[in-house]
Structure formats: structure tokens, C-alpha cells
Amino acid sequence: MADAFWDALAPSEEFDRDDEAVNRALRWRVIESHLAGVETVLDIGGGTGAFSIPLAQRGYRVTHVDGSRAMLERAAARATEAGVTTLELVEASALDLTRFADRSFDLVLNLDGAISFSGRTARPW
Numbered sequence: 060m061a062d063a064f065w066d067a068l069a070p071s072e073e074f075d076r077d078d079e080a081v082n083r084a085l086r087w088r089v090i091e092s093h094l095a096g097v098e099t100v101l102d103i104g105g106g107t108g109a110f111s112i113p114l115a116q117r118g119y120r121v122t123h124v125d126g127s128r129a130m131l132e133r134a135a136a137r138a139t140e141a142g143v144t145t146l147e148l149v150e151a152s153a154l155d156l157t158r159f160a161d162r163s164f165d166l167v168l169n170l171d172g173a174i175s176f177s178g179r180t181a182r183p184w
Contacts, residue, residue, distance in 0.1 A: 083109065086170055090114075093166055101164040103153045108134035108146070110168055115146040122147045122164070124156070 090110065098120060102111040105123035107130055115121045115138070123146055125131050131148050138146045151158065153169070 086110070090166075090168065094119075097165040099164045099166070101156075101159065101167045103156070103167065103169045105134060105168075106130050108137050110170065111146055112138050112141055112143055115143045116141060120145060120147075122149060122159075124149045124151050124153065126150065126152050 087110075100111070100114055100119050100121045102114070102121060102123045105111045105125050106127075108123060111121045111123040111134065123131075123134060125134070125148075128150060131150055134146075135148055138144075138148075149158075
């Protein structure tokens with residue numbers, strides 16, 4: 060399931076480059092505006108945990124899905140470094156989420172166009 064393209068990006072994924080810091084700050088604003096009453100979060104295409112780890116640190120039950128084993132390994136390492144033990148990491152394609160029952164999450168994140176990046180030949184540029 061792992062895609063070599065995304066696996067290669069894992070070591071540098073959490074470092075903000077160019078306008079990424081602004082992008083990430085804007086995404087946090089939107090996420091925070093939807094957290095009232097939320098207990099469970101599904102982060103589709105969670106990468107190295109930029110959103111799932113801080114949400115887990117804040118007490119949300121977060122399921123982090125990514126198709127890249129290297130991204131998941133980096134997310135696991137970062138979660139351990141942050142002392143997060145409640146984050147569920149799942150290797151899966153964003154195109155097939157049938158493992159999760161309908162309405163099993165209060166909030167679903169699908170940032171960075173995870174669906175458009177899911178195909179083996181799909182690239183963001």
C-alpha cells in the first residue's frame with residue numbers, strides 16, 4: 060500500500076517550507092472552529108501527525124489514516140516523543156474507508172487533498 064513518493068517525503072513532512080506555516084495556521088483556525096462537542100476525530104491522509112498528534116494531546120480520540128508506511132512510522136515516533144499514547148495509526152487508502160462504520164467519528168479531517176493524492180500515479184503537481 061505504501062507509495063514510494065510519499066514515503067520519500069516523510070522525513071521532511073513536518074517542516075514548514077514556503078507558505079506552509081501560513082497554510083497550517085489557517086487550517087488550525089478552521090479545525091478549532093469545529094471542535095465544540097467533538098470527542099472522536101478521523102484524520103485521513105494524516106502524514107506525520109501535524110494535526111492528529113496535537114489533537115490527541117488535547118484529549119481527543121484520534122484515528123490517523125495514511126497510505127504511506129514511512130509517514131506512519133514518523134507519526135508514531137513523533138507521537139512517542141510527544142508522550143501521546145492514545146493515537147490510533149492505521150495504514151489504509153483514503154479511497155477505501157469501509158473499515159470504519161458510518162458516523163463513527165465526530166469530526167473528519169481530509170486536509171491537503173488526500174483523495175486526489177491517493178492513486179499510485181496521482182501527484183499534486
